[in-house]
Amino acid sequence: MSAPSKTDRMKAPGSIAMVSGRLQPDAKYKIIVENLSFSYGDVQALFDISMKIRQNRVTALIGPSGCGKSTFLRTLNRMNETIPGTSMSGAVRLDSRDIYRDFDDPSVIRTRVGMVFQKSNPFPKSLFDNIAYGLRVNGIKDKQLIAQVVEHSLKQAALWDEVKDNLDNSAFMLSGGQQQRLCIARALAIQPEVILMDEPASALDPISTAKIEDLIGELRKQYTIVIVTHNMQQAARVSDHTGFFYEGRLIEYGPTKQIFTRPAKKKTEDYVTGRFG
Amino acid sequence: MERLIFKPKSRWREFTGEKLISITAFVALIAILLIFVFVFKEAIPIFTNSYVQEEASLDKMVFKQQFYEGRDSKWSWQPNSEVPKFSLLPLFIGTLKAALVAMLFAIPLGVGAAIFSSEFASRRIREIIKPAIETLAAIPSVVLGFFALMVLATVLQNALGLTFRLNAFNAGIALGLAVIPIVFTVAEDAMTSVPRSLRDAATALGANPWQVSMTTVFPAAIPGISAGVVLGFGRAVGETMIVLMASGNAAIISASILDSTRTFSATIAAELAEVVFGDTHYHVLFMIGSLLFVFTFLINLGGDIVLTRLKERLAGKTI
Amino acid sequence: MKQIELQPNANSLEVVSQMNIGCKPRGLIPRSLTLSAMLIILVILVVIIGNIVIGGIGTISWEFLTHPPEQGMEAGGIFPAIFGTVALVMLMVIAVVPVGVFTAIYLQEYTSPKSRVVRLIRIAINNLAGVPSIVFGLFGLGFFISFVGGGLDSLFYPEAGPVWGQPAIIWASLTLALLTLPVVIVSTEEALRTISIELREGSYALGATKLQTIRRIIIPQAMPGILTGSILAVSRGAGEVAPIMFTGAAYYLPYLPTKLNDQFMELGYHVYVMATQSPDIEATKPILYGTILVLLLLTFALNSVAILIRSRMRRSRVSAQ
Numbered sequence: 001m002s003a004p005s006k007t008d009r010m011k012a013p014g015s016i017a018m019v020s021g022r023l024q025p026d027a028k029y030k031i032i033v034e035n036l037s038f039s040y041g042d043v044q045a046l047f048d049i050s051m052k053i054r055q056n057r058v059t060a061l062i063g064p065s066g067c068g069k070s071t072f073l074r075t076l077n078r079m080n081e082t083i084p085g086t087s088m089s090g091a092v093r094l095d096s097r098d099i100y101r102d103f104d105d106p107s108v109i110r111t112r113v114g115m116v117f118q119k120s121n122p123f124p125k126s127l128f129d130n131i132a133y134g135l136r137v138n139g140i141k142d143k144q145l146i147a148q149v150v151e152h153s154l155k156q157a158a159l160w161d162e163v164k165d166n167l168d169n170s171a172f173m174l175s176g177g178q179q180q181r182l183c184i185a186r187a188l189a190i191q192p193e194v195i196l197m198d199e200p201a202s203a204l205d206p207i208s209t210a211k212i213e214d215l216i217g218e219l220r221k222q223y224t225i226v227i228v229t230h231n232m233q234q235a236a237r238v239s240d241h242t243g244f245f246y247e248g249r250l251i252e253y254g255p256t257k258q259i260f261t262r263p264a265k266k267k268t269e270d271y272v273t274g275r276f277g
Numbered sequence: 278m279e280r281l282i283f284k285p286k287s288r289w290r291e292f293t294g295e296k297l298i299s300i301t302a303f304v305a306l307i308a309i310l311l312i313f314v315f316v317f318k319e320a321i322p323i324f325t326n327s328y329v330q331e332e333a334s335l336d337k338m339v340f341k342q343q344f345y346e347g348r349d350s351k352w353s354w355q356p357n358s359e360v361p362k363f364s365l366l367p368l369f370i371g372t373l374k375a376a377l378v379a380m381l382f383a384i385p386l387g388v389g390a391a392i393f394s395s396e397f398a399s400r401r402i403r404e405i406i407k408p409a410i411e412t413l414a415a416i417p418s419v420v421l422g423f424f425a426l427m428v429l430a431t432v433l434q435n436a437l438g439l440t441f442r443l444n445a446f447n448a449g450i451a452l453g454l455a456v457i458p459i460v461f462t463v464a465e466d467a468m469t470s471v472p473r474s475l476r477d478a479a480t481a482l483g484a485n486p487w488q489v490s491m492t493t494v495f496p497a498a499i500p501g502i503s504a505g506v507v508l509g510f511g512r513a514v515g516e517t518m519i520v521l522m523a524s525g526n527a528a529i530i531s532a533s534i535l536d537s538t539r540t541f542s543a544t545i546a547a548e549l550a551e552v553v554f555g556d557t558h559y560h561v562l563f564m565i566g567s568l569l570f571v572f573t574f575l576i577n578l579g580g581d582i583v584l585t586r587l588k589e590r591l592a593g594k595t596i
Numbered sequence: 597m598k599q600i601e602l603q604p605n606a607n608s609l610e611v612v613s614q615m616n617i618g619c620k621p622r623g624l625i626p627r628s629l630t631l632s633a634m635l636i637i638l639v640i641l642v643v644i645i646g647n648i649v650i651g652g653i654g655t656i657s658w659e660f661l662t663h664p665p666e667q668g669m670e671a672g673g674i675f676p677a678i679f680g681t682v683a684l685v686m687l688m689v690i691a692v693v694p695v696g697v698f699t700a701i702y703l704q705e706y707t708s709p710k711s712r713v714v715r716l717i718r719i720a721i722n723n724l725a726g727v728p729s730i731v732f733g734l735f736g737l738g739f740f741i742s743f744v745g746g747g748l749d750s751l752f753y754p755e756a757g758p759v760w761g762q763p764a765i766i767w768a769s770l771t772l773a774l775l776t777l778p779v780v781i782v783s784t785e786e787a788l789r790t791i792s793i794e795l796r797e798g799s800y801a802l803g804a805t806k807l808q809t810i811r812r813i814i815i816p817q818a819m820p821g822i823l824t825g826s827i828l829a830v831s832r833g834a835g836e837v838a839p840i841m842f843t844g845a846a847y848y849l850p851y852l853p854t855k856l857n858d859q860f861m862e863l864g865y866h867v868y869v870m871a872t873q874s875p876d877i878e879a880t881k882p883i884l885y886g887t888i889l890v891l892l893l894l895t896f897a898l899n900s901v902a903i904l905i906r907s908r909m910r911r912s913r914v915s916a917q
Contacts, residue, residue: 009422080614084708111283111803121794123813134802137812138283149281183798190802286805294807295706302702305695305781308774309720315732315739318743344882389633397627398634408903413641415899417835419864420888423871424644427881454644457637487623508726515728518864519839522872542730542838549842550735554742566734570727577726 030055030194030224035088038068038075040083045071048090049250051243053194058225059217060239060256061113062232064276067245069228070118073196077113078106094194113139116191118199121178122171122250124185127163129184130171134190149189157185158215177208184215195219197227201234213238232272236260244268316570319563332557333363338564354528354539354546356558363561367528371445371538375520376513378449378534379456383513384506386453387460391502394461395468396490414458422522425451430523437535443525445538451519456509463508463584467501468494470591495590504583511576515569517542541565641644648888665848669870674887679852679858680765680845681834681894687769687856688833690775693826695773696780697815703781704788705810717829725778729838736771736843759857761879766856768844775839776829785827787821787909788814820909824902831898835891837864847873 031053038046046068053059074080076092078099092099099109103229111134122130131150140146150167154160159181163174171182180200187195197216201209216225216238228234235242236256243253244267252259252268263269270276322329330337342466343350344360351596352364394406429451430442525537526547545562552559619711659673666672707714753759791814799809815822837845845865853860867887873879 077801079797079801082797085710105286105288105805107286107800107803107805110801115797115801117794117797119794119803121792121798123798124793124817132813133799133804135281137799137802137804137808138281139286140281140283145281186798186802190283279879283803291805291807294811298698298702299706301695301698305699305777309717309724309777311739312724312727312732312735312774315743316734319734319738386633386637389630392623392626392639393630393634397623409638409641411899411903412645412896413637415831415835415895417646417837417864417891417895419835419837419867420648420892421644423867423884423888424647426871427877427884428647454640461637484765485622487621487626490623491621511726515730516730517730517906518868521867542728545730545734546838546841549737551630563734563738566731570731572730573727578719582720 001052007193016050027044029053030095031226032096033076033094034091034093036072036075036088036092038071038080038088039086040071041085045248046075046088050090051250053224053226054241055224056220056222057240058220058227058238060235060242061226061228062230062235062242062271063245063251064271065230068248069243069245070198072245072250073115073198073226073228076114076194077110079110079115081106088213113194113196114187114190115196116180116184116187116198116200118202118216120176120183120203122174122179122182125171127171127174127182128166128167131186131189134186138190153185153189156188156219157181158211158218159185176210177204179210180204181215182209184212188219192223194224194226197225199228199230202230203206209234232260232274244271246271279489285592288481304359313570316563318569319568320560322560323564325397326560329557332361333561335340338363338365338561352530354544356561357551361557363557365565367530368539368541368544368565370530371524371528372514372540372542374445374534374538375448375452375524375540376510378446379452379513380506380510382453383456383460383509387457387505387509390457391461391464391468391505392490395465395529396486396494410458410461410536412563413454414462416454418455418516418518419522421451421454425519425523426474441525441537443523443536443537444522448520448524448538448540449534451523452513452516455516455519456513459512460505460509463505463580464498464502467498467505467584467587470501470588471497474593498587500583500587504587507576507583508580511573511580513577514540515573517546521546541569603815604824623799624626645892648885648892651881651885652887652889655866655882656831656889660883661890664850665883669848669874669883670876671883674866674883674890676849676852676861677863677866677887678890681863682893683853684765684769684772684840684844684860684862685834687765688772689826689830691770691773692776692780692829693822696777696825696829697784697822699777700781700784700788701810701814705806708719721781724785725782729775729836732771732775732839735774735843736767736839740767740770741843762857763842763844763846763859764857765853765860768840768860770832770857770911771839771843772836774837776833779829779832780822780825782827784818787818787824790821790826791817820905824906824909827898827902827905831895831902834898835864835895837862840865841868863887 009060029052031051033051033053036046036049037044049072061072063069071080071233072238075088076099080088088100091101094109095114097103099113103109123133123145125133128150131153132146135146135149148183151160151164159178161196162178163169166173171179174182180203184195184200201212204212213234216227219225220240227239239256241254242256242259244251244259244263244265246267252263254264259268260272263272323333323335341350342362342364344353344362352366353362354364354367355362389409390406394403398406423542425447426443430447433439433450452585467471475493475497476489479493480486484492520540523545524540524543526539526543527537528539528544530537531549545566548558549562552562638792661678662675663673664676665674697774703714703718712880741761741763745767746765747759748760749758795813795817796809799813800806804812840862844859845862846859847861849859849861851858867884870880870884870887871877876883
C-alpha cells in the first residue's frame with residue numbers, strides 16, 4: 001500500500017466494503033480516519049488527514065515537533081475533547097463505527113483505545129490500585145478478578161517480577177522506566193484493542209527505552225499500536241508502517257521500510273535523512 | 278486471560294452528580310448575590326419612603342440640622358431621643374479617627390516588619406516571624422477588644438493622664454493590631470515575589486544586598502505595599518468588636534483622638550439589637566451597613582486589581 | 597547606581613573590598629529600624645498572650661469547663677458557651693464545606709477559565725472575604741430571620757408567635773457559613789489548580805468519566821487543601837462575634853440548645869457580654885480571662901493544625917516535582 005494520494009482518499013462514508021476488497025489477508029484495518037481536520041480555537045492543527053491503521057501492527061507517526069502528530073493521536077480516542085475550545089471535522093472509524101458519532105460517551109471509546117503518555121503519570125496510589133483503577137471505574141467489583149487482571153497486566157508489561165512483593169507500595173517509589181511500564185500495564189488492564197503511545201520513551205534512559213521497545217514488539221501480537229515518536233531509529237526499529245506529518249498534514253504514509261529507504265516525497269526524504277527536524 | 282465485560286456506565290449517576298455540583302455552586306453564587314441585594318434592600322426606604330424621610334433623608338443625614346426651635350443647628354446622632362437625630366457626620370469622624378490611628382500605628386510596624394522579613398531575615402528567622410504574624414491574625418477581634426478595654430486602656434490612661442479611659446487612640450491601637458497582619462502579609466508577599474533574576478542582575482552589577490533592595494525590590498514592590506496598606510485601611514474601617522469595646526462609643530464631633538468616639542460599625546452593633554423592625558432607625562442602620570459594604574468592597578477590589586497586575590508584571594520579568 | 601564605583605582601574609576585587617569597608621550604604625540603619633518594628637510586634641503578641649494565659653490559667657478546671665454560669669456569671673463555668681460554640685461551628689461546617697467544595701469544583705472543573713462571568717464571580721468571592729463581618733450580621737437579620745424565617749412563619753405558623761422568624765442557632769450558623777464560604781472556596785480552588793493535567797488525562801484515558809475522575813483522583817488529591825480551608829473556616833467562625841450578635845447568640849440561657857430554632861450561648865459573645873455589661877467587672881474577671889483562654893486555645897489549635905497540613909502539602913508538592 002503506497003502513500004495515499006488525493007485520488008484514493010475515501011470520499012464517501014460507509015464505503016468500507018469497497019476498501020476491504022483491497023485488504024491483504026493478514027492486515028485488516030482497525031482504524032480508518034477520513035478527512036480529519038482539527039483546530040485549537042482559531043489555530044488549525046490538522047488539515048484533512050485520511051489514514052488507515054492496520055490491526056496487530058505497529059504504526060509509527062513521525063515528524064518535527066508541532067507537526068500535529070500528538071494532536072492526531074489524541075483524536076483517535078477522543079482525548080482531544082478534554083481540552084476546551086477545540087473543533088474538528090471528518091471521521092474516525094474503529095471497526096467501521098464512527099467513534100465520534102456512534103458513541104455518546106467518550107469513556108467507552110477510551111476503554112477500547114487505551115493510551116500511554118509521554119510523561120509517565122501514575123496516580124498517587126499503590127501499584128495495585130493504579131492497575132485496578134481502570135477496572136473499578138468501569139464497574140468491575142469482583143476482587144478476585146481484579147487481582148487476577150493486575151497480575152496478568154503486570155506480567156504482560158514485564159514488570160511483575162520486579163514489583164510482585166510490593167504491590168501496596170506507592171507508585172512513586174518506582175524508577176522512571178518502571179513507572180512508564182506501570183502506565184502501560186495500567187492501560188493493558190482494561191483490555192483495549194488499540195494502544196496509543198505518545199512518545200512513551202522520550203524521558204527515559206537507553207536501557208529503559210530498550211525495555212519499552214521490546215515490550216512493544218511483544219504487545220503487537222495482541223494489540224494494534226500507534227506510536228508517536230521523535231526518534232527515527234525507534235520508529236524504524238519498532239514499527240511496521242510509518243506516517244510522516246509536517247505542518248498538520250500527513251505528507252506520506254506507507255510501510256516503514258519504504259518510508260526510510262525510498263520515500264516518495266522530497267519533504268519526507270529531507271526529514272528522515274536528518275536535513276531538518 | 279478471559280475477556281472482561283464492562284457494564285455500560287450509569288448515565289443517570291453521572292448526570293445527577295454533575296447537576297448536584299452545578300446546583301450547589303449556583304446556590305452559593307446566588308447567596309453571594311443575595312448579600313448585595315438584602316443589605317441594600319433594607320436601606321432603600323430612606324430614598325423612597327416619605328415617612329422615613331421625614332426623620333432621616335439623605336440631606337438630613339449629611340447637613341447641619343436645627344432640631345429644636347431657637348437653638349443652633351448642628352450635626353448630631355441621637356436616634357433614640359424624642360426628636361431622633363440621624364446625622365452621620367459624628368460617626369464618620371469617629372470612624373476616620375479610629376482608622377487613622379490604626380493606620381499610623383500599623384503601617385510603620387507592618388511594612389517595617391515585612392521589609393525585615395523579606396530583605397534581612399534569614400530563612401530560620403523567617404520561619405519564626407511568619408507563624409507569629411499568623412498567630413496575631415488568628416486572635417479573634419473580641420479578644421483584642423477585650424485586651425484594649427481591660428489592659429491597654431488602663432495603661433494608656435495612667436501613662437498619658439487621660440480624661441477618658443476609652444477613646445479613639447486606645448481603639449485605634451487595638452485596631453492597628455488587627456491591621457498589622459494584613460499589611461505585613463500583602464507587603465511581604467509583594468517583595469518576595471520580585472523575581473530572583475532581578476535581584477541577581479543588580480548583584481552582578483556590584484550592588485550590595487541593601488542597594489539591591491533599594492534599587493530593584495522596593496520600586497517593583499511599591500504597588501503591592503500600597504495595596505497592603507489600602508486593604509488594611511478597609512479592615513480598620515469595617516472592624517466592629519474592637520471599636521465597640523474600646524472606643525467609648527460617644528457620638529461626638531471632636532478633632533481630638535483622646536476623646537471617646539463612635540464608629541459606623543460599632544453603631545450598627547450597639548443599636549441593631551434594640552431597633553424595631555421596619556423603623557426609621559432600622560433602615561438607617563442598614564444604610565450605614567450598605568455604606569460600609571460598598572466602601573470595603575471597592576477597597577478590596579482596588580487592592581485585588583493592583584496585586585493581580587503586579588504579580589503578572591513580575592512574573593513576566595522572570596522570562 | 598553611583599558611578600564612582602566604576603573607576604577605570606577598579607577591578608572586581610577592589611569593588612568587593614570597597615563593599616566590605618562600607619563605602620556603600622549597607623543598610624544598617626534600615627536593618628535595625630525594621631528589626632525593631634518586628635520586635636515590637638513580637639513583644640505585643642507575647643504581652644497579649646501572656647496576659648491572657650496568666651490571667652486565665654488559674655480559672656480553668658474541669659468544673660469550669662463542664663458547669664453552667666452561676667450568680668449572674670460571677671461564678672460557675674462556661675459549659676453552655678462551649679457547647680453553643682461547638683454546635684454553632686458544626687452546623688456551619690455542615691453547610692459551608694460541601695457548598696464551598698462543590699462551588700470550587702464547579703468553577704475549576706466545569707467552567708472555562710477565560711469566561712468573563714467566571715472571572716467576575718471569582719472577584720466577588722475574593723472580595724466577599726474583605727466585607728466587614730458586621731455586614732454579614734445585617735444580612736443574617738434581613739435575609740435569614742426576617743425574609744426566610746418570617747416567610748416560613750407566615751406560611752406554616754400564621755397563628756403562633758415567631759417560630760423561625762427570630763434569632764436562632766440555624767440562622768447564626770448559616771450567616772457564619774456565608775462569611776467563611778470564600779475561605780473554603782479559595783483554598784479548595786488553590787488545591788485543585790495544583791493537580792496536574794497529566795493525572796486527569798491518565799484517568800480519562802482509562803475510561804473514567806469526568807465525575808469519576810473528580811471523585812477518585814481529584815478530590816483525594818485536593819483533600820489537604822479542602823481540610824486546610826475547612827479548619828481555617830472553623831477557626832474564623834469560632835472567633836467571630838459581630839455576625840451572631842443579632843442572629844442567634846444569647847446573653848444567658850438556662851438550657852442548652854436542642855432545636856435548630858433555639859438560641860445559644862457562645863464563647864466570643866460571652867466574653868463581650870461579660871466585659872461590657874457586667875455590673876462588677878472585678879468579680880467576673882477570672883471567669884472572663886478563663887473564657888478568653890479557652891477561646892484562644894480553641895482557635896490557635898485549629899490554626900496550627902491548618903498550618904501544619906498546609907506546610908506538609910507544600911513540602912510534598914516540592915518533593916514530587
